[in-house]
Amino acid sequence: MSRTVAVIGGGYGGAAVAKALETEADVVLIDPRDAFVNAAGSLRAVTRPDWAGNMFFPFDTLLTRATVVRDRAVSVDPAGVTLASGRRVAADFLVLATGSSYAYPAKPAADSVSEAVEDFRRTHKELAGADRVLILGAGPVGLELAGEIKDAWPHKQVTIVDPAERLLPGFEPEMVEELHRQLDELGVQVRLGAGVTPPAEPGRTGTFTVATTGGDEITADIWFRAHGVRVNSDYLADGLLTTRTPEGLVPVTETLNVRGHDHVYAVGDLTDVAEAKRAGYAMQHAEVVARNIAAQLRGEPPVATYEAAVDPMILLPLGPRGGVGQLPTPDGPSVVPTTTVSAFKGADLFTGRFTEQFGPTAA
Ligand SMILES: Cc1cc2nc3c(=O)[nH]c(=O)nc-3n(C[C@H](O)[C@H](O)[C@H](O)COP(=O)(O)OP(=O)(O)OC[C@H]3O[C@@H](n4cnc5c(N)ncnc54)[C@H](O)[C@@H]3O)c2cc1C
Structure with a gap:
């Protein structure tokens, strides 16, 4: 049996x-990037650009035998992938892993490590010259960004605005209360139940005043967008492989096969698995898919299955030493102390874990 496995997208999954x-x-492995990106590091890469290289793991060193094709999938059918360059990669197995895009700086916009690091440097320079920072979106990304800015520049004024009435709905009230306490202590202003229409370009210095829907005004010197995640699945729009959900997600079975295809799989943020979209889950999906493809290569049935995570989990650092979190336990979700958040995530934003698994960083 021929054994070509085309993996489309080289993110966590x-x-x-x-x-x-x-x-x-x-x-x-097909990806327009030249490295695996540990997106969890992006926000610190903005406030401490010397650290940015830590979040990139070049595919050249991460993969020793696989072939890496730097290109973008534009169409996929059950027999292979067509790339933006016009090249065709025929495959016996396909794994869709194209994830999601977040507004920069939460995930880098550029595809090469050198350009991405340059972008972080440029944004750092802009941010360094701004005394008042406005962040639109009080989800985990906006909150983490506020924490990183306050850690690097404790005296900057940081305001987060969000139309939602509460922070992190669905998480344990005790954790949310502790989050408010830490934000107060850092001096981060949180305005909930309010929206603003920002001026032209995010991430650029230039003083502006905006009116909130709540009726007051905010003056700031720079703003960042921290909302609006987009699923990367446009290349499936031709319907040659599957019909996406209205949200652009790919319907999968419990073995993580794309519905209707026993040699095509999907992992990560792209799937319609009914759970929060997380790197940790993408990597668990990857284990199931690798086991199933390995079984099929041996001529055995693919029997590994994935069960959607039920309890919401989060590790939300506010800088390397602060933050809140909640992890699943057999008895339900458990709020963890700040020291755990720091040890598991905040201190190095998973650099150590990925260095063990994927080899050296680009730093
Ligand atoms: C600041 C921040 C902090 C986070 N912290 C955590 C955390 O602590 N824990 C956690 O579990 N999750 C966290 N997340 C969420 C996590 O980053 C996502 O869930 C994760 O990126 C999803 O992984 P993925 O493998 O599905 O896809 P991605 O990581 O999005 O990777 C997709 C890859 O596909 C490539 N690609 C896209 N389109 C194409 C195409 N057409 N052809 C070929 N390749 C393509 C991209 O270049 C990319 O390399 C965080 C996210 C952010 C932004």
């Missing part, structure tokens, strides 16, 4: 599938 299967199959 795709890189893990490619790494797990590269010794057992002819893996072709």
